[in-house]
Amino acid sequence: MTATLIDPGAEAARLEALRRYQVLDTPPEGTFDRVVALAARAFGAPIASVTFVEQERVWIKAHRGLAWVEHDLGGDPGLCVSAIRGSNPYVVTDTLAHPEACEHPLVREEPRVRFYAAAPIVTADGHRLGTVNVMDVEPREADEAVLHTLTDLAALVAGQLETRLSARAAVTLERRLRQQAEAERGRLELLTSTLRKVLLPPSPPKVPGLDIATHYHVASADQVGGDFFDVFRLDEDHWAFFLGDVCGKGADAAVVTALARHTLRAAAVYAVDPEAVLANLNMVLMDEFLGADPCYCTVLYGVLTPTGEGVHVKVAGGGHPPAMIVRAEGDVEALRTEGGMLVGLLQEARFAVAETTLRPGDGMLLYTDGLTEARTPAGHMYGEDRLRSLAAGLAGQPAQAVVTRLEETLSAFGPGLTDDTAILSMTVPPIVKRHSR
Structure with missing residues (x-):
């Protein structure tokens, strides 16, 4: 292949990028197997594969219809090696009429491929690592719409690689810092400052037509915890938000917190549906902690879409207390995602979705159970009823006013506040009526 490249x-640089993603010589994975199945189904083709092109060979990461082929092939041009030369789909309608493809082993020998179509897997920095491809044993034409599907599947593979890389880097960083802290207690401050930067997002962004405020309290003496939240932009018209709670406290929980936050941000770029984003996080947690003690969390993840009426909210729940919707007139309702399961506990976890629209004066309150399970000075649990009553009294108030009132409430608990607590408040400002003179 090297001889065919100009530079x-x-x-x-491409080979270095390929090594960085650590995908060569790895066992089968469900995500790539599903991509292959979708590609074969979309084309109605008997053969499909996900491949990665190294210097002298092509590694077959996932395949359908190539059971007799080893996991890697030689670096012969004509098929996958030729497909990564450009950024557009590569099509050979009849391999026997193609000067390079006709000499390829898959053409000259079993399965005697006669048709080949592939979309390159392109990283965020432009490196073409391999292909998502389909093959047939008869010549055929490639439909333009189906080629778009192939391109989308290749983008999904690239997104999965980015998610794995981001998650691996985050976990590696947290583990290294934790080991350093355990070996040298004098370096605990380094762990604390670094983890807080990883775990806590900057101040909330400006979302059109929405007022946002947050609160974060860490119960651990390490000053790092298991609650996490974020609000960030997806594109011109959509914003994402999430709030979650990891099982446990301190540095152990913080490792999962960092992984969850980075994974959710990465998955949000490639998955439009909130339910799919939580499924991605579930897969990453299951893969990362396979064989170890379960590391799971509860999460609410949603998408905000400003509209002419206000802000449309679509949220997926994974075992987390429902978001509290506070209407302008003082009614309080739970945006329930019943049936949503804990994230990272079961391989085939299911997540529930709910939708609503926040109109002028409406607000939405997300919180972790550190708030509702806090003990009042009298020793009673604060509970959802007290929280609902407080929220109703703050209907139509700015998000920061809601958070400030909750902070005042929390400060009165003193020793009763024993768990990490995160609060995310969002309010659509009410319409100010101007009085005519």
């Missing part, structure tokens, strides 16, 4: 430096 040896670019090829060296």
